[in-house]
Structure formats: structure tokens, C-alpha cells
Amino acid sequence: MIPTLVTARPEGRGRNGSGLISMADFLQRIAERGDVEAFRKLFQAYAPRVKAYMMRQGADPNTAEELAQETLLTVWRKAGLYSGEKGSATTWIFTIARNLRIDRLRRELSWVELPDGHDEEPSPDALPDELLSQQQRKLRVQTALATLPPDQLEVVSLSYIEGLSHSEIAERLGLPLGTVKSRMRLAYHKVRESVEDLK
């Protein structure tokens, strides 16, 4: 795959000074006019990462590729449900991949819905410049994760990337279940602290 400027900057919203177009804009174009070129760009940017995710979740390369195709097809089909105000394009696509993985690799229902703007109750203390804070929140979360102690990052990664339940993580690491949960909690508290003032 040829690396493009677009993949290097998947998250920004709107055109920036250098004229780059963000992933969120591609999603809007798909939603508004079924823009096939916008879809190709999204596919190039996300399919390889979704494939990597599916492989980490235990899929063989072939199945992972099929699931990546299907994830992006779902993106095409549901683009109209994407609401830029509610979250980043990557979060939305990641959630689609996550739910597809539950459905296909585990053959279970994914009970938690997509973040699609369905939530009608706004945060009581939401700021008017929520869009800006979305972007900041994302950066703060990345920074907080980068500074987690390795044992906390390990359980968080096993949960999010390998798809293991708490019990499975406990088994894999030879730890009591309570230790796994407390490491998860500690990690989350650190992440939440880092975005607290943005809420």
C-alpha cells in the first residue's frame, strides 16, 4: 500500500491549512452522495488496520481480510448514521469492527450499540465547543495510555485488542481475577483524570 498523507492524519476535522481532507469528511461525503472515491480512501486508510485487529482477535489472515471488507461495507451502508459531533471517524469504524468481531468470531449478539448520536440526553455540563474538546480528549487519552505502568497497559490491551474477558486475562497471566479488575480500574482512573477538565 502506498502511504498517503491522508492515512498519516486520519482524525482531523475539516480542511486544515495544508488542504488535507479528513476521514470524517470522507464519511460525510459517503453519507451525502455515496461518493465512491471517498470510500476508496477510507478503505485504504482503515482496511489494513481492521485486518490487523481481526488477526489479533484470533482470525486467520483470510478471515481477517473478509472481516475487514465487511467492516468497510458496513461503513458504506451505515454512513448515514455517522454523526461527527458524537465522536471521531476512527472511533466509529473501530466500533463497527468490534461489533462485527463479536458477531462473526464469537457468534454472539453485540448488545452495545454504535455511538451514532442516538443518545438524546446531552451531558448536563457540556461545553459549547464540544467539538474542540473531542479532539483534545482523544489526545489526552493517548498521552495517558502512553504513561500507564506496563502491567496496567497489558491488561487493557488484552481486553481491547486480543478480546479477552477478565477471566481469560486472569488465566492467561496467572493472576487473581481481582488483580485484573483492579489494574483495569487504575488504568481507567488515570485516563479519566486526564480528560476530567474537558467534561
Add this chain to the structure above:
Amino acid sequence: MKITHHPDAASLMSCSAGSMPEAFAAVMASHISMCPSCRRDLATMEHIGTALFEKLVPVSVSRPAPVAAMRALEADVDEQDARLAVIAGDVPQPLMAAIGAHLDKVPWKRVGPGVWQHQIALNDPSRGELRLVKVAPGQALPEHGHRGNEMTLILRGSYADASGTYKPGDVADLDEDVEHQPIADPVEGCICLIAVQGRLRFKSAMARLVQPFTGF
């Protein structure tokens, strides 16, 4: 609805990761649909998943974008409207597909004096069981412990145990080895949604006698 008992942050994370056994994910999704505060936590947690996802080393794909398949699909423009349709009922939205919109129309099965249940079928019961339980006013659920986790969401009425009173929307997110004896509200009784990992163990001789019949 004033929710005072929330799930453990670790459970919410597992839910946001999509890594929870289905029975527990169902309880969590139902609670989340009732709880703005947990929805905000979940939104923050989704950034965690996104950040880790972005750090994955991409694996090159051998097939191009599925343009032909795409064109064969009509965009789901109507889907949002369908999902926003409000069904007046007392069942949390995520559960409606499984049990309908009204708790009174659930096909309850009596499993003991003052206790009814309805088991919700899951694909892989070995990862956990999901059931609705209805307890008559003032009735105590037999004291029990469990080998795995247990998660309970109150849907109607309330129950109280040593850790407090649980009302609609509240979640009791219990570790393994916890023993408790909830008592249903003396007037309204209680209807709750319970996920268990491993079968419940009742303590008393009476309960041991009843256990084979109730399936608890």
C-alpha cells in the same frame, strides 16, 4: 430515575472493548441505556479502544475495495428512523428484541414460592447465563454465593441486601465469592435481569433442596 449503584469501571471497560461474555454484555447494555453517567464513561473508554487500534501495525490487504458489492447495497437511510422509533414500555431498549417491550408480557415460569424466572437463550451458555427474575413483595431470595461473577440490574421495584437498596437502573456488580441475601421490596417486589458466570450456589438446606428445580 436516580441511579446510585453503577457497574465496576473494569466491567464498563470490558464492555467497551467488546470482550464481555454475552450475558454480562446484555446487562451492561441495558444499564447503559438507562444511565447517562455510564454513557459518558463509555464514550471516554471508546477513546481507549481507538487509541490502541490506531497503534496496531497495519497488515496489507490483498483485495481492493469491494466497490461492486458496495454498489449492490442501498445505503441504509431509513435505519436511523427505525431505531429512533420509541416503543412505550418498561423494558430497556437493548433487551426488547429478546423479550418484547413489556415486563408483564414475559412468559414467566414459576420456579419456587414467590419466585418466577424467564431464561434468555444465548449462543454459548458456557460463558454465562442470562435470566429475568421476578420476586414477590417481601420475599427473600435464598442466600447464595457464586463461583464466578454475577451482575444484576433492577428493572422494577427494588431489593435490599447488606450492601444497600437497589432500585430501577441500579446494578449490583459482584465478584466471585460474594455471598448475599437480597430481599424484595415489601410493596412492589422486584424484577431484575441477572447474568451469572457459573451456577449460583445456595447456602441453606432448603435452598439445596430447591436448587435442582429452580435451576439457580
